Amino acid sequence: xxxxxxxxxxxxxxxxxxxxxxxxxxxxxxxxxxxxxxxxxxxxxxxxxxxxxxxxxxxxxxxxxxxxxxxxxxxxxxxxxxxxxxxxxxxxxxxxxxxxxxxxxxxxxxxxxxxxxxxxxxxxxxxxxxxxxxxxxxxxxxxxxxxxxxxxxxxx
Amino acid sequence: xxxxxxxxxxxxxxxxxxxxxxxxxxxxxxxxxxxxxxxxxxxxxxxxxxxxxxxxxxxxxxxxxxxxxxxxxxxxxxxxxxxxxxxxxxxxxxxxxxxxxxxxxxxxxxxxxxxxxxxxxxxxxxxxxxxxxxxxxxxxxxxxxxxxxxxxxxxxxxxxxxxxxxxxxxxxxxxxxxxxxxxxxxxxxxxxxxxxxxxxxxxxxxxxxxxxxxxxxxxxxxxxxxxxxxxxxxxxxxxxxxxxxxxxxxxxxxxxxxxxxxxxxxxxxxxxxxxxxxxxxxxxxxxxxxxxxxxxxxxxxxxxxxxxxxxxxxxxxxxxxxxxxxxxxxxxxxxxxxxxxxxxxxxxxxxxxxxxxxxxxxxxxxxxxxxxxxxxxxxxxxxxxxxxxxxxxxxxxxxxxxxxxxxxxxxxxxxxxxxxx
Numbered sequence: 001x002x003x004x005x006x007x008x009x010x011x012x013x014x015x016x017x018x019x020x021x022x023x024x025x026x027x028x029x030x031x032x033x034x035x036x037x038x039x040x041x042x043x044x045x046x047x048x049x050x051x052x053x054x055x056x057x058x059x060x061x062x063x064x065x066x067x068x069x070x071x072x073x074x075x076x077x078x079x080x081x082x083x084x085x086x087x088x089x090x091x092x093x094x095x096x097x098x099x100x101x102x103x104x105x106x107x108x109x110x111x112x113x114x115x116x117x118x119x120x121x122x123x124x125x126x127x128x129x130x131x132x133x134x135x136x137x138x139x140x141x142x143x144x145x146x147x148x149x150x151x152x153x154x155x156x
Numbered sequence: 157x158x159x160x161x162x163x164x165x166x167x168x169x170x171x172x173x174x175x176x177x178x179x180x181x182x183x184x185x186x187x188x189x190x191x192x193x194x195x196x197x198x199x200x201x202x203x204x205x206x207x208x209x210x211x212x213x214x215x216x217x218x219x220x221x222x223x224x225x226x227x228x229x230x231x232x233x234x235x236x237x238x239x240x241x242x243x244x245x246x247x248x249x250x251x252x253x254x255x256x257x258x259x260x261x262x263x264x265x266x267x268x269x270x271x272x273x274x275x276x277x278x279x280x281x282x283x284x285x286x287x288x289x290x291x292x293x294x295x296x297x298x299x300x301x302x303x304x305x306x307x308x309x310x311x312x313x314x315x316x317x318x319x320x321x322x323x324x325x326x327x328x329x330x331x332x333x334x335x336x337x338x339x340x341x342x343x344x345x346x347x348x349x350x351x352x353x354x355x356x357x358x359x360x361x362x363x364x365x366x367x368x369x370x371x372x373x374x375x376x377x378x379x380x381x382x383x384x385x386x387x388x389x390x391x392x393x394x395x396x397x398x399x400x401x402x403x404x405x406x407x408x409x410x411x412x413x414x415x416x417x418x419x420x421x422x423x424x425x426x427x428x429x430x431x432x433x434x435x436x437x438x439x440x441x442x443x444x445x446x447x448x449x450x451x452x453x454x455x456x457x458x459x460x461x462x463x464x465x466x467x468x469x470x471x472x473x474x475x476x477x478x479x480x481x482x483x484x485x486x487x488x489x490x491x492x493x494x495x496x497x498x499x500x501x502x503x504x505x506x507x508x509x510x511x512x513x514x515x516x517x518x519x520x521x522x523x524x525x526x527x528x529x530x531x532x533x534x535x536x537x538x539x540x541x542x543x544x545x546x547x548x549x550x551x552x553x554x555x556x557x558x559x560x561x562x563x564x565x566x567x568x569x570x571x572x573x574x575x576x577x
Binding site for chain 2: 002004005009014039040041042065067129131132135
């Protein structure tokens, strides 16, 4: 098995792909958005619950997709819980850069704690697979849409 | 050649023995490596690779004999026009059409279907009329009819398919009626490989008084076509899937029907005379070829037709049937792999899913072994939904594929199981 494939499909990612966390539709939530990847047929719904202070108290998702898109969504739910919407947006920005092989600035990185960065970097193996970047970022684009009050996004 | 691939039978229309190694030598791209591995190209259903003969024919146009056609008295224009029209006659003979006037060059097969929907559909159909398509159509044979439906108020009926992916002929018969005006049906399903009994479909439609458009995109590369024997009213195909260039499509239409249809695009080349008061139009096919056409591509298509004709469509069919049987056998033996589309009558297209991995993950992993397959919904979402799937992986074979490449596919799939199993 090639190293690039092992980098992409790390144990943690395979685990999240097979056993996604927070894979549910909550009884109540504050915001939701649907994300579609029309070329793949992948579709996710992200459910966000925010408290009065703008902190994300719960993130959940449902849908179907490949191992990369499901693992990314699953890991995202864990990373974002307890953060503010502004922090979530910054994490998305950094993650997007990691996936496309760009370098986040020192300022952007300083706002990201080590644990979150480590988890984001696990998925950044997609930068070697340009056709799969959309799989890794679908959940994050959808979360971003939900935060901004948009109901549906398409990655095309 | 592997023994499980049938050799060309005596009495086939080919003059050459089917020698896959020699054929592979004609395709420069097959010598390429990807990720340091030999390219195993099994995405022919999406687009096929081009032989040297087609590449050279197209380079020759630009290097030796190029000008616009049907205009100008000069040497280059005259010779390019002759080459373009000779390609039309090659396609005519290839499809068994009665006249070269029945062959319209479009920009794509999709455009050919849109031409019929817009020109024939808007002229001869009215609100309340019905069009029948099958559940396994490519989006290109669904959406143009939906646009027509939404514009003029016709109804779109869907002929269902059975669990093995074959057309439900009884249900199709029940859909036919006096309101049926067009049956638009694929000859071979791009997603499943099912071969539709198209002659029977056409006969039943004609009995009901409907005209039939056959989507031959997947059949023309794999099997000999005789539009007169089929009695098709319209037949479209995509030259780039028959080892020819992109940028050109073919519409066959019966001459009397084409000449009863109005133009759908206006411009140069399609007119008889123009004044500001009144314009008169050419007869088919030029009536439907407004603007400068894909000249070089038409000539490349002629070379592709020459190429497959010299090998013989029957020999190509026999070779691909051997590959289909071998691939079906190899892939069926893999635990946790399920083939989607198991009709008795199939072309060399094998769609599959695996318990352990999503089709995109399969595609990415086997790509690193040099194996190119299509993953996704194959522009046929309704048939995917019919099987409760969002996507499959699809290996589609061409005349240059070998049983060793089937082995490479099967071994690459084992790599997927290694990672995900």
